[in-house]
Every structure is written in structure tokens, then in C-alpha cells.
Amino acid sequence: MKTWLARHAQTLVGSLGRIVHHPFATAMTIAVIAVALALPLFLNVLLQNTRTATANWNQAFELSVYMSKKAGSDRAEALAKQLRSRPDVAAVRVISADQALAEFRESSGFGKALDLLETNPLPNTLVVTPSVAASTPEGTATLKTSIGALADVDTVQLDTEWVQRLHAMLEVLTRVVWLTGGLLGLSVVLVVGNTIRLDILNRQAEIEVMKLVGATDGFTRRPFLYSGVWYGLGGGLGAVLAVAIAVTALDKPLARLALLYGSPFHLEGLRFGAAVRILGISVGLGWLGSWIAATRHIRAVEPT
Amino acid sequence: MIHFDQVHKRYANGREALAGVSFKIEQGEFAFLTGHSGAGKSSILKLIALIERPTRGQVFIDNQNTSAVKSGGIARFRQSIGVVFQDHKLLHDRPVADNVALPLIVAGIARREIDKRVRAALDQVGLLGKEKSRPLELSTGEQQRVGIARAIIAKPALLIADEPTGNLDPDLALEIMQLFSRFNEVGVTVVIATHDVHLIERFDARRIVLEGGRVVA
Numbered sequence: 001m002k003t004w005l006a007r008h009a010q011t012l013v014g015s016l017g018r019i020v021h022h023p024f025a026t027a028m029t030i031a032v033i034a035v036a037l038a039l040p041l042f043l044n045v046l047l048q049n050t051r052t053a054t055a056n057w058n059q060a061f062e063l064s065v066y067m068s069k070k071a072g073s074d075r076a077e078a079l080a081k082q083l084r085s086r087p088d089v090a091a092v093r094v095i096s097a098d099q100a101l102a103e104f105r106e107s108s109g110f111g112k113a114l115d116l117l118e119t120n121p122l123p124n125t126l127v128v129t130p131s132v133a134a135s136t137p138e139g140t141a142t143l144k145t146s147i148g149a150l151a152d153v154d155t156v157q158l159d160t161e162w163v164q165r166l167h168a169m170l171e172v173l174t175r176v177v178w179l180t181g182g183l184l185g186l187s188v189v190l191v192v193g194n195t196i197r198l199d200i201l202n203r204q205a206e207i208e209v210m211k212l213v214g215a216t217d218g219f220t221r222r223p224f225l226y227s228g229v230w231y232g233l234g235g236g237l238g239a240v241l242a243v244a245i246a247v248t249a250l251d252k253p254l255a256r257l258a259l260l261y262g263s264p265f266h267l268e269g270l271r272f273g274a275a276v277r278i279l280g281i282s283v284g285l286g287w288l289g290s291w292i293a294a295t296r297h298i299r300a301v302e303p304t
Numbered sequence: 305m306i307h308f309d310q311v312h313k314r315y316a317n318g319r320e321a322l323a324g325v326s327f328k329i330e331q332g333e334f335a336f337l338t339g340h341s342g343a344g345k346s347s348i349l350k351l352i353a354l355i356e357r358p359t360r361g362q363v364f365i366d367n368q369n370t371s372a373v374k375s376g377g378i379a380r381f382r383q384s385i386g387v388v389f390q391d392h393k394l395l396h397d398r399p400v401a402d403n404v405a406l407p408l409i410v411a412g413i414a415r416r417e418i419d420k421r422v423r424a425a426l427d428q429v430g431l432l433g434k435e436k437s438r439p440l441e442l443s444t445g446e447q448q449r450v451g452i453a454r455a456i457i458a459k460p461a462l463l464i465a466d467e468p469t470g471n472l473d474p475d476l477a478l479e480i481m482q483l484f485s486r487f488n489e490v491g492v493t494v495v496i497a498t499h500d501v502h503l504i505e506r507f508d509a510r511r512i513v514l515e516g517g518r519v520v521a
Contacts, residue, residue, distance in 0.1 A: 003414045010415075209393050212353070213454065214383030215410035216376075303355050 008222075015226035026234075029195050033188050033235025037282055038242040040181035041270070045243060047173055049267055054166060063144055064157045065126040071152040073097070076124035079152065083126065088134035088143055093127040100125060123154060137164045185285055188235065192228050192289030200224065200297045207301045217298050224294040225287060232286020236279040243270055305331040305462060305493045306352060311361035313347050313517075321347040323517040324361070329495060329510070331461070334488040336504045337497040339514035345497035348514075349466050352495070353387050354378050366461070383411050386455030386492075388465035392447045394439040400426070400450050401435035407458040425453040429483060445476040449483070456487060463487060465496045469503065477503055485509075 019026045065083075067076055073096045080092045095103075100122040105111045128147065130140055140158055148156045200207065210220050247269040258265035270278075306329040313322040322344045329335050337345045350356040351363050354370060363370045365385070373381050386407075394403050401422050408418045426432050429449040439447050448468060455463055465484065469477035481496075481503060488494045488509075498504060504511065513521035 003412065006415065007412065205393075206395050209395060210406065210410060211379070212355075212382065212387060212389075212393065213407040213410055214379050214381075214458075216379035219379075219410050 011223050012226045012229075015223045016230055018223070019227050019230055025195075026231075029191060029231055030234035030238055032191050033231060033282065033286070034238025034242060036184040036187050036191070037235060037239035037278065038246075040177055040184055041239055041243050041278060042246055043173075043177045043180065045247060045268075045270060047170065047177055050170060050173075052268065053263075053265055054170075063128040063130070063140065063147065065128055065147055066154045066157070067124045067126070068152050068154040069123055071124060073124055075152055076126065079150065080126050082150075083128060083147070088131050088139060089128055090131045091129040093129075095125040095127065097122045097124050137167060185281070188232070188282065188285040189289040189292070192231050192286045193293035195231065196224050196228055196290040196293040197297055199227065200294065200301070204301055207298060208303045211301065212303045217295070220298050221291075221294040224298070225290050228286040228288075228290020228294075229283055230286070231290075232283040233279065235286065236282030239282065240270060240275045240278055305329055305333070305366060306495065307364040308348070308351075309362045309364070311351065311358045311363060313344075313351065313356065314359045321517055322351075322358075325514075325517070325519055326361075327512055327519055329493065329512075331493055332488070332491055334485065334494045334507070334509040335496070336507075336509055336511050337495065337514060338499060338501060338504065338511055339520075341499060343514040344517045345499075345514055346466055347517075349387075349464050349495070349497055352462075352464055353385060354381055379410075383407065383458060384460055384462070386458065386460040386463040388448070388451050388455045388463070388468045390467040390470045392439070392451040394447060394450055394454075396439050399436050399438060400431070400442070403439065403450055404453045404457055406454060411458060421457055422453075425457040428456065428486075429453045444471050445480070448472065448480055452480070452483060456492070460492070462493045462495070465494075467498055468496060469498060469500060474503070478506070481507060 065079075067079070071079075073094075076094050076096065080094050083089050083092045097120045101114070101120050104122070105114050128143070130143055134140065134143060144156045144158045147153060207220055247267055251267040255266045306327075308325050308327050311322050311325045312320070314320045321342075325344065325348065337348055339345055347356065351358055351370070352365060354373060357371070365381075370381075395406075401419075404422045404425055405418045408421060413421075422435065423432065426435065429452050431446060431449050431453065434442065434446070434450075439450060442450065448471075452465075452468070455465075463484070468484070469480050472480060477500065484494050484496060485507060511521065512519060
């Protein structure tokens with residue numbers, strides 16, 4: 001067991017030594033992998049940030065409940081009380097018809113014209129904020145139907161269309177990121193596979209001798225697998241570094257832009273766990289690429 | 305140790321290298337395979353090392369039918385025999401010690417044990433002190449000795465060599481043959497393919513003469 005471990009460690013270090021022996025070619029391979037991984041990774045960071053930013057937008061899910069004209073303000077208060085007791089409602093604000101008219105008078109500039117009206121044309125209104133659990137497109141839709149069925153409620157208005165569009169868009173973008181990630185991950189496998197293939201062609205004589213003295217395919221393959229692991233690790237580190245640089249470069253201008261819209265937004269980079277996961281994935285892809293190439297091409301080398 | 309039973313070998317290009325070869329070599333024997341080039345000497349050695357498979361007939365090594373050795377078992381099978389090549393087949397980018405150690409490395413022997421045995425093997429072929437040299441810094445004769453050290457380091461019971469003296473002048477060739485003879489004296493079965501009939505006259509060893517893919521003597 002100890003010998004086995006020592007031999008693996010030796011092969012691991014040996015393969016590292018071999019790939020740094022050709023620094024330019026190695027750097028190129030690693031750079032290609034880094035670029036391929038950085039792109040989906042960066043898109044994902046942007047997507048995560050969009051999600052975080054829009055998560056605070058559940059105020060946007062407010063429902064405006066317009067009561068029928070016959071219902072007076074006592075009735076509005078009673079209904080508000082009833083709604084507050086529902087588990088899917090977080091808060092209810094009552095805007096009485098008079099309040100609404102006063103506000104309208106102030107903000108619209110139609111003061112004089114409004115004086116001509118004999119009665120207040122505005123109904124009593126309740127502004128309902130759903131609970132956090134119910135702040136989903138489905139939850140608010142259910143709430144809307146349920147409130148709409150209550151007595152003295154004229155209409156319930158819910159402007160969720162744009163939120164739903166945003167969610168749908170984020171959904172599409174998530175898919176796009178996954179697809180891009182999948183394709184570029186495949187390209188990492190191909191790049192490593194091709195590099196390993198060339199490496200094997202260059203060392204054909206050596207592999208032949210190894211086989212002649214009784215090396216198994218598995219033994220012969222091992223250093224190539226470790227090369228693949230090193231390429232993957234290098235590429236993964238490169239990708240994480242590239243994304244960190246991109247985030248740092250974008251954070252300030254983005255924060256300034258957000259501030260102009262009155263938001264304290266700031267771009268959040270890769271978390272440690274995500275970075276580790278990316279390294280794991282890129283090491284896995286490097287291993288896979290080298291495994292495919294090495295298994296195929298080492299089997300093909302037969303001593304004559 | 306080696307038993308060929310009506311072995312035929314036809315290569316993919318249609319050339320018939322062996323046409324019904326049968327012979328036995330006992331354990332501990334010292335045998336020369338001789339004949340002109342193209343007589344089938346190399347084919348026999350390739351069949352022994354499982355580099356090639358017979359088209360027809362059977363080859364037994366150490367009482368094992370080689371047709372029962374599947375491709376996954378070839379590596380382990382080769383670990384049990386030592387092979388010396390005319391062109392040495394050394395790795396030129398590695399020092400002599402690493403070249404000699406190769407069979408032990410692939411067999412998974414511990415490093416400390418390997419160093420000890422590399423020195424012992426180099427001592428046996430008279431190259432002690434050349435561990436750190438690169439193969440190309442050595443003479444052809446010395447390179448062949450490195451090849452022999454590599455073939456015997458795993459202490460195989462069978463040692464085969466294909467024209468091991470092919471590139472050497474007569475004096476060096478004789479030295480190399482004497483080296484093989486010494487390994488035979490300690491019990492190793494040695495089979496050497498060579499066309500150098502004058503050289504083998506100096507050894508009291510069995511001769512298997514091939515001609516046109518058949519054993520003629």
C-alpha cells in the first residue's frame with residue numbers, strides 16, 4: 001500500500017515535471033482550458049447576481065384590491081383585518097377613498113377639475129403584500145383569485161406580468177449558461193484529449209519499450225492521466241482567476257450605475273465553495289479527456 | 305520450458321514466416337536459433353514474447369499454452385521473461401539506471417529494492433558506475449549490456465535474445481555471448497537467435513537450425 005502510494009505520488013510529480021518541461025505548449029493548453037471554463041463561469045456569476053438582486057423585489061408582488069363603491073370604509077377595515085389573518089398575507093394597507101382622492105388631487109394637478117365632481121369616484125383600496133412564501137408567481141395568482149371571490153371586492157389588480165417575464169428570462173439564461181458550460185466543458189475534454197494524444201505519439205517508442213518489459217496498459221496510461229489532471233487543475237485555476245479579475249473590474253462601475261438608480265447593489269464574485277467545485281470539475285474534465293485519449297492510443301501502440 | 309507444436313505463422317502481408325515448426329527446449333538449456341535472415345528466427349522469438357500470435361499450432365511456455373493468455377494478461381506474462389533486442393530498445397532520455405530499473409518499476413517493486421538490484425544487475429554485466437550515464441554516451445557494446453542488465457534484473461527463468469551481437473565486432477560479440485552463457489550456468493534458460501555460425505561454434509550449446517520457416521536440424 002505504501003509502495004503503491006509512493007509510486008502514484010512519484011508519477012504525479014513526474015508528470016508535472018514533464019509538462020513544465022515544455023512551458024510554452026503547456027501554458028497554451030492551460031490558457032485554452034481557462035478561457036473555455038471562464039466564459040460559462042462568468043455568465044453564471046452574472047446570473048447569480050441578477051437572482052440575488054431580484055430576490056428583494058417581492059414588494060413588486062403587491063396586490064391592489066379595489067372594493068366596490070357601495071362598501072364603506074368600515075367594510076374596508078373589516079376586510080383588511082380578515083386578510084391580515086391569512087397565512088399567505090404579510091401586510092395589508094388601507095387607502096380610503098378620501099385619502100386616495102387627496103393624493104390624486106395633489107399629484108395629478110387636476111385639483112380644480114376634481115372639485116367639480118359631486119361624489120368621490122375612487123373606491124376604497126387595500127394594498128396586500130403576500131407573505132414571503134407566497135411571493136411566487138403561482139402564490140400571488142392564487143391569492144388574487146381567492147381575494148377576488150370575496151364579497152364587496154370589485155377587482156384585484158396584480159401587475160406580475162413583467163416579474164413573470166423576468167423569471168422566465170432568468171430561466172432561459174440559466175439554460176443558456178448550462179448549455180454553454182456543457183459545450184465548453186466538452187471542448188476542454190477534447191483539448192486535453194488532443195494534447196495527450198500528441199504526447200503519446202511523441203513517446204511512442206518509450207511506450208513500446210514499456211510494454212515489452214511487461215507494463216500493463218493501466219500502468220503506461222497513469223502518467224498521461226496525471227498530465228490531464230494537471231492541465232485541468234491549471235485551467236481551472238486560470239478560469240477562477242480570470243473571473244475574479246473580471247468581477248473586480250466590473251464591480252465599481254456597476255455599483256456606480258446601480259447607485260444612480262438608487263440601489264446599493266454590488267457585484268458578488270465566486271464564493272470559495274463554488275471555486276473549489278469549478279476546480280473539481282476542471283480536474284475531472286482533464287482526467288476524462290486524458291483517459292479517453294490515453295486508453296485509445298496506448299492500446300494502439302503494439303511492439304513489433 | 306518452451307514447446308512449439310506445429311506452429312504456423314503467416315503475416316498480414318501474406319508472407320509465411322513459419323510453416324509447421326515443432327521443437328522443445330528444456331528448462332536450463334542454452335539454445336541457439338540459427339539460419340539465414342528470413343528463416344523464421346525472429347518470428348519464433350516474437351511468438352515466445354507474445355509480440356505475435358501463431359496463425360496455427362500451439363506455443364507452450366513453462367507448460368502454459370500461450371493461446372490462453374488474453375491481451376489483458378500479456379503484460380504479466382512478459383514480466384516473467386527477459387528479452388534482449390538487436391537495437392537495444394533503450395530510452396535515450398533516461399539514465400542507464402532508469403532503463404535497467406524499468407521491468408521492476410512496471411512490476412511495482414519498492415524504490416529502495418530497485419536501487420539495490422539495479423547495481424547488482426549492472427555489476428553482472430560489468431557496467432557498475434555507469435548508472436547516471438545516458439545510453440547514447442555509451443558504446444554499442446555497452447548499450448547492449450544495458451539491454452541485457454534490463455532483461456535479467458527481474459530474475460526471469462527464461463532469457464531470449466534476437467541477434468544480440470548483430471552490431472558488434474567479433475571480440476565484443478564473444479564477450480556478450482559469454483555473458484549469456486554465464487546466466488545459463490546459474491540456471492536461466494537462454495534462447496538466442498543469431499546468424500553468426502562462427503561465433504556459436506565456440507559454445508557447447510544446442511542448435512536449432514531454421515530454413516524457410518521449418519526446423520531442418
